[in-house]
Amino acid sequence: MSLRIILAGATGWVGRALVPALAAAPDLDLVAAISRSHAGTDLGGALGGGPSGVPVFAGIADALAIPADVLIDYTKPDVVKANSLAALKAGLAVVIGTSGLGSADFAELDIVAREQGLGVLAAGNFSITATLMKRFTLEAAKYVADVELIDYASAKKPDAPSGTARELAETLSALRQPATSRPVADVMGVPATRGGAFGEGDREVRVHALRMPSFTLAVESIFGAPDERLTIRHDAGSSAAPYVAGTLLAARRVGGWTGVRRGLDTLLD
Incomplete structure (x- = not known):
């Protein structure tokens, strides 16, 4: 039996790429779409x-009138x-592909997901190569103390x-070694230029x-x-x-657990 999918943000940048892939997948059935425009x-x-x-529906409430199994969301930070x-x-x-949610948001989603006995997979990036960048960064952090x-x-x-x-920083902060750089509280000038923590x-x-113009997305x-530096970008x-293959993988696998998982890397192995 096919998994029935509602796609939020179906006419957006990623949504447009997902629609033909969902149509071609024999085990996935796109039953409703959300696009206000x-x-x-x-x-x-x-x-x-x-x-x-x-x-196509204007919002989630109307779309949920169609029986479905999985919501894939590629919308905006204020609605996801x-x-x-x-x-x-x-x-x-x-399955959440929209950025903008923080740890507190995911904690709230985790509570509701566990109450309902359902799974959530949220990834800052569903690209396989971006997922490898995250994995390599976490591995390097075991051996090199200072990272930004x-x-x-x-x-x-x-x-x-x-x-x-955001996903990489939050994961990295939980396992990195203590930094050797000067504490931001001791920085003179404009401490905010040291970045967000x-x-x-x-x-x-x-x-x-x-x-800035000319960039799509990149993380370094x-x-x-x-006397040495390492850059992973x-x-x-x-x-x-x-982003298509990773999103479809998540849709197929998200029914296999309860609560929130973060990162496509949690599915790769």
Whole structure:
């Protein structure tokens, strides 16, 4: 039996790449789409093609009238949490590709998911190569004490840092070695230029977010040791294609646990 999917953000950048992949997957059935700008239309027509039989709704409440198993959300930071909570309470597992949620948000989602006996998979990046960047960074942190992140994105990206950088920083802060750099409290000048902090004390991870034209998405992990440096970097291209396979994998697997998991790397092994 196919898994029935509701896709929120179906006419967005990643959503448009997911629609044909879902249509081609024999074990996944796209039953409803959410797009405020195309509500009331057929999804195929909204994307410039022929009729697909997939209705487009303005919001999650209307879409949940269609029986489904999994919500895939690629919307915006100001709606993803409400979408996810509504889906969980309606009995759907959730795959979150939207950035902007923090640890407190995921803790709330985890409580509701466990109450409902459902799974949530949230990833800052569903690209396999971005997931490898995270894995290599976490491995390097076992051996090199000092690490900071640079987060690059387009000038109009609404959240900072990106979901990729936030997820990496929060995971990294839990296992990194104590930093040898001067504590930010002792910095003269403008301490805010030392970046945003994730974690606490000498194990916090500093993230510097750049928002400029010509960037799509990139995250750079910079490690420093006496007389040497290591840089681990992932750059995204202009296409959403790299995120498709990981998202479909998550949709297939999210029914296998209860509560929130963060990161595509939790599924790779």
